[in-house]
Amino acid sequence: MKLCVVGTGYVGLVAGTCFAESGNDVTCVDIDQRKVADLRNGKIPIYEPGLEELIRRNVTDKRLHFTTDLASAVREGMVCFIAVGTPQDDDGSADLSMVLQAGADIAKAMPGYRIVVLKSTVPVGTADKLRATMSANTTHPFDVVSNPEFLKEGAAVEDFMKPDRVVIGGNSDRALSLIKELYAPFVRTENPILVMDNRSAEMTKYAANAFLAMRISFINQVANLCEKVEADVAEVRRGIGFDRRIGHYFLFPGVGYGGSCFPKDVRAVIRTAEEHDMDFSLLKEVEVVNEKQKHVLVEKVHTHFGTDLRGRKFAIWGLAFKPRTDDMREAPAVTIIEELLKGGAEIAVHDPEALARAQEVFGDRVSYHRANYDTLPGADALLIVTEWNEFRRPDFARMRELMKTPLILDGRNLYEPAVMKQEGFSYYPIGRPSVTQ
Ligand SMILES: NC(=O)c1ccc[n+]([C@@H]2O[C@H](COP(=O)([O-])OP(=O)(O)OC[C@H]3O[C@@H](n4cnc5c(N)ncnc54)[C@H](O)[C@@H]3O)[C@@H](O)[C@H]2O)c1
Structure with missing residues (x-):
């Protein structure tokens, strides 16, 4: 299948490369000319274990291409992934301008029916906003599928190739079954592809990141209390981790979480709640604890x-x-x-x-x-x-x-x-x- 991936950051570059590795013809698009020039010259802009070798192989086999020309990639690709950044806005909400711009550009370039897949992490209701933006820029039919990405930096290729689960949300059987087909090579060990509506898929990504951030803030506070009472958090962590309801993951105390996802995603959930007159006080405290840590x-x-x-x-x-x-x-x-x-x-x-x-x-x-x-x-x-x-x-x-x-x-x-x-x-x-x- 011919695919177009808009945005070649940690998510887009890994997703595009892994889709090429499973036999698709993938064109990765970025507005950053230097990044595209580097990629064309075999220079990988990020460090991610295993990625360089995969890119080299798929470029050599002519299944993976890089361009700044979004229109030509959209003309070729039946499925267009949007994997651009959704940074934090001044008020803590997610800035959707890059996502909606990419949607408008795709719509203008579409020569016929296209499936647009939202891979960026976006607040509930963004798929609807994207539909409206696209409708204003094309008369051709299209479907919008929400497909949040759960890969971890540092193990991104492995996570993409062997996901615990794939979440896809949408309202078109045609689009959903095509995206399921695309993911079939990555779930050969029967890990599930969960199909749901757009809003639930959008919310799933934020709920996952917020929950993991909460575990980190929780164990950090337990660690701080351990210091006061002369207990050893390493023992406590083992003591609770063997409880199957709790588990061992994400219970390592440290100096706080960071990165491009947890901080901004926690703030985006708090902001979404506020927009709906809800005070997500638990997550506010997760953030306060993290800043102190x-x-x-x-x-x-x-x-x-x-x-x-x-x-x-x-x-x-x-x-x-x-x-x-x-x-x-x-x-x-x-x-x-x-x-x-x-x-x-x-x-x-x-x-x-x-x-x-x-x-x-x-x-x-x-x-x-x-x-x-x-x-x-x-x-x-x-x-x-x-x-x-x-x-x-x-x-x-x-x-x-x-x-x-x-x-x-x-x-x-x-x-x-x-x-x-x-x-x-x-x-x-x-x-x-x-x-x-
Ligand atoms: N980094 C992660 O570990 C991770 C994991 C899961 C989900 N996500 C989400 O995925 C999205 C992308 O994250 P990232 O870390 O890959 O971002 P990134 O900033 O590394 O990359 C985004 C890329 O999009 C490009 N871009 C922006 N506007 C464009 C446009 N109109 N056309 C073409 N290219 C454009 C930028 O130049 C940049 O190269 C975010 O929503 C993020 O929250 C990230």
Whole structure:
């Protein structure tokens, strides 16, 4: 089948590539000329495990194309996916201007019937808005299918190829059965394709993200209480996780959630509720807890060193909002580093993939290091902000030698306090017993 994917970000690029990988002829469209030029030259604008190889293979096999010419892609493609951004607007709601613009552009270019699939995360009622926008720009028939995306950055290709479930919403049997066919290669292990109305599909995506954000804020508050009462959140997490009603996922305390989805999606649900005269107070608190949690590591720094950090040097391991991505949108590292800089500290940072993005955020206010150990010479402390796997078993003896003081503030609980004691480090994790030497 010939497909057109509008927007080649984390979602559009992965979706387009995976649809090509399953044998479709896919044209990915973006308004960002540099991005398209890079993609045509084999340069992948984002880091996502496994993606580069898949893109290369499908481009070579001529199933995957990149263009800025939306009209020609729409003329060719019977199904058009919209995967453009829906960033937060000033009032917390989702900004739909890019989605509706893409819809209008598709409508103007359609030579006949088309199926438009909304992959972007959009508030309830957007499919109806998109229908109205498209109707104003074409006389040809079309259907709008809502198909929210649940992939995780860092495992996007795998998630897309093997989704827990696919959700599609719409009111046209013709369109729904065609989209089901498109997804059939990805659900060969019988994972369900759930068919529903547009509004329920739209709401499903927000409910999923809001629920996961709620779990993170919940365990973060449990962790903070554990510190007060001298309990160990790692034990508590195991203790509750084996309850099948609770489970182990998304119960890791840390420095708060970030990224391009949870923060804006939580705010969008709160805003949608307000628009319908409802106070979603639970989610408001999820957000408040998360904002506070981004400061927990710096509070520990202040308790140890005081608030005047002039003459102090801190090493930071991990900048991306989570491992296996280079995405720094709303990353807790930004809040943490800005706070330390405000105190007058010198900062040396390392991240396996996000250094280029970090440079856009911090410029020359911090020093950047490709090797994690290079951040440590003369450091008063190391702060761990993202749980990259390569940080889990470092050479502690080498670290001790390089650092001015053997002190680790661990925002991701990577190490065992007992081991740190043996290794001669002072160690401050989240919600676990700390070690002072
Ligand atoms: N990133 C994720 O992990 C994730 C997961 C699930 C859902 N989502 C949702 O998917 C949507 C896209 O997210 P993303 O992270 O891929 O965004 P992104 O910002 O990485 O990419 C969006 C792309 O769309 C392009 N674009 C904007 N307007 C365009 C237009 N009119 N025509 C062509 N291209 C256009 C931009 O240039 C950009 O390259 C959002 O609604 C997001 O909430 C994201």
